[in-house]
Every structure is written in structure tokens, then in C-alpha cells.
Amino acid sequence: MRLERFEFRAMGSPCAISLWARSREAAAPVARAGAREVDRLERRYSRYREASLASRINASAGSEAGVEVDDETAGLLDFAATAYRESGGRFDATSGVLRRVWDLKSGRLPEPAALRETLALVGWSKLRWERPRLVLPLPGMQLDWGGFVKEYAADRVAELCRVMGVGSGLVDLGGDLAVVGPHPDGSPWIVGIRNPRCPAEAIARIELRAGGLATSGDYERCMIVDGVRYPHLLDPRTGESFRAGPASVSVTAPHCLVAGVTTTTAMLHASAEVEGFLRAAGAVHLVVHQDGRVRGSLAGSAPARQDHGIGLPALV
Secondary structure (H helix, E strand, O other), X not given: OEXXXXXXXXXXXXXXXXXXXXXXXXHHHHHHHHHHHHHHHHHHXXXXXXXXXXXXXXXXXXXXXXXXOOHHHHHHHHHHHHHXXXXXXXXXXXXXHHHHOOOOOOOOOOXXXXXXXXXXXXXXXXXXXXXXXXXXXXXXXXXXXXXXXXXXXXXXXXXXXXXXXXXXXXXXXXXXXXXXXXXXXXXXXXXXXXXXXXXXXXXXXXXXXXXXXXXXXXXXXXXXXXXXXXEOOEOOOOOOEOOOOOOEEEEEEOOHHHHHHHHHHHHOXXXXXXXXXXXXXXXXXXXXXXXXXXXXXXXOXXXXXXXXXXXXXXXX
């Protein structure tokens, strides 16, 4: 048996599928099937593709007819509804429209009037979701699937690998990880978590035998205006850049999808509150605070080494 790594790019991120197999030739069909599955989901749910289901749904905004969706999409919408409710509105799939006024490359804060106008289009409670029909009642409303489809794709690919007979592997979609299975000897994958203030270094190592891992941070995209740092994390409840949270949060869960939504929600908690939220949620987690403190149930859980050629994941 040998470990084979297949790299590709999808969903705006570098991706890799690492599989244990007899040979690269034996693993290649599984990796190709996994990459095709990621491409299928991107074609369906990317807002950047005019022919996608996501674009068709957003184009229907303002129409009482809405759009009738398939079972897979309905399942994702049910999940988004649950995440919105359980996060207290911090996870809101309608909040992508805020990017219209928050242009981090411009170096300018949104005009208050434009922000208020755009915020009026945000709110899961404003749409109507009655299986199988989805209605976005306000012209200009949008659904943004980017906050959870990549994590869902990682889970899908890991399950596909198992169905195709691979028992040991790791799926990495831009830092969203799903375990196919541990190494053939039963040992875990060792994954490095980037230091939010020094991305070339690992601030922690995490062991993964099953399930998924997701990490969110405040440093991927930001701008500084009058000496104040504004990260890309936008609070759906206020429309503002959220500046009171930790530097990064990592969560492991039985599914990468659950881990991803939990990290997104956690990042919109104040630093003093985030660990309490994660403990109350029963999340296995690691929090890096703004002052560099590392806390959580995953802190110090893995040896300070990097095994099996798995690099530092790029964070979402």
C-alpha cells in the first residue's frame, strides 16, 4: 500500500484527495470521481456561474412563484434553516448581498445609507421555504451557498471514496477536511493549523481519525481604515464587519459540514464568549485568541510534528 495525493483546483481553492491504495493507477479512478463530484456541486451552487441553480434561485428574487428544488437542494436548505435558528442569526445564507457594499479592496467603509438598504435584504426569516418551493420575496435578495457547500462537498467526496472501496484517505477542499478513514495501521492523520498572525507556521497539530475539520479565521481578507482593521467576517444581524471575535477557530465534528457552520458561528462571538459557546455546543475545538493564546479541547492534543505529507490547510 502507498499513499497517493491528487491535487486539483475547485471552488476557488487548492484541493487535494490523499488515498492509500496498491498503486497510483488503482487510486486514480477514485480521485477522478471525487473531483467530478466537487465540480458537479460547484456547477450547481456557485453564484459565479450564470447557468447554476444558485443563479436561477437568485434571479427569481421578487417573484411570488419562486423556484421548485430537488431533494439534495432541499436537504441543504433545511440544514441552512436549522443553522440560522441555532446560531441566533449569526449563520445566515442570505447575507452574501452584504458584499455589494463591503468592498475590502477599496479601503473605504460602506456608506451608511447603502448599508441600511442592503441589510434590509438580509434575513433568513424573510424568505419562504416550503418544500419543495423556495421564494425570495424581495427583489435583490440572494442565497449564498459558499458558506457551507464546500464543507458538504468534502463530506460527499469522502463518502464516495468509501463507497468505491477506499478505506484510508483524506479529502482537503481548501482547508475543509473530511476523513475517508485513518491510515491503514489505524493511526490518525496529523493536520497543522496555521498561526493566524504567521501563516507559514503551524500553531497547533490536530489528530483526525474520522469525521471532518474546518477552520475559520479573521485574516484571509481585511482592510485597514484610519488605523482600524476590518476583517471579512460580516455579521448578518448588523451588516457590520465583526471585529470583537477571536483570530481563528477550528472545530472537528462527525461531518465537515457541521464543523464548518460551527466555526463560522463561533467567529461571530466576542472573544470572551466564544469558548463558552463552543463548550455549550459540545464542539471539539481550538480557539486562537487575538493575543495569541490557544485554548480549547484540541489544544495540545496532537504531537508537535507533521506526518504523512499533509501540509498546513488553507483556511476559509
